[in-house]
Amino acid sequence: MGRVIKYEGAAMDTATVGRLKAFARGEATWAEVEGMTFEEAKAIAQVGCELAGAGRLEEARILFEGLVEGNPRDTASRAALGTVYQKLGRVPEAVTEYCAALEGDPTNPVALVNRGELYLRQGNRQGFTDLARAAEADPEGVTSAGRRARALVRAIALAAVETMKDAPAKEAPARA
Structure with missing residues (x-):
């Protein structure tokens, strides 16, 4: 999977420019700009769940925060991030994530x-x-x-x- 971040000064293709403009207008997520597939996001979320289940909450938090940053409309990742925050005792942040998840679903x-x-x-x-x-x-x-x-x-x-x-x-x- 190619990443826009690896841009090395060569002319960008039209599709990439279009995705970047859509992101700037709020019509696309950063995950879409990067070309992250649903399967990739799901695999990352599964690792986050396994980390949380093993008590490795800070690592799970980092993964879920990344998923949410890349795609704020991902309600499952928002709910999972809320769960991690809740387990970390960060109740106001947990409630914020649960509310955001419920806005979408x-x-x-x-x-x-x-x-x-x-x-x-x-x-x-x-x-x-x-x-x-x-x-x-x-x-x-x-x-x-x-x-x-x-x-x-x-x-x-x-x-x-x-x-x-x-x-x-x-x-x-x-x-x-």
């Missing part, structure tokens, strides 16, 4: 469940809505995010029922 279960959990920890009721939407986005529980969302919604509902059982019954006002 409002049903992204990873972004929904993780943002939902962070919002709930902050006392923000939007968190429950996010969890419910994540469970709806994956009703069969195909993804781990969908299964986690369903488990959290169930746990919250059970906790609410227990709280209601333990609360003293309010007496009805006396009628005259």
Whole structure:
């Protein structure tokens, strides 16, 4: 895969110039200018996931930040970057990435469940809505995010029922 960055002073081909102009107008991502394929981006993301899974969070962060910089419209990479930020304790940045992922894909279960959990920890009721939407986005529980969302919604509902059982019954006002 040839890279524009390796430009050595020879005349640029028309296609490259067109991609650069499209990038300057905001019509193309840098990944498109560079000619990065979906398969290449997916392979890099897989390495990022493996690094994160092995606890090598800083290395995973670097890969996902690069993917997002190259293609800010890549909602899966944005959600993965948010997850890495969350694991690193960088909560505001994680929420920013989850929100950006959800702008492009409002049903992204990873972004929904993780943002939902962070919002709930902050006392923000939007968190429950996010969890419910994540469970709806994956009703069969195909993804781990969908299964986690369903488990959290169930746990919250059970906790609410227990709280209601333990609360003293309010007496009805006396009628005259």
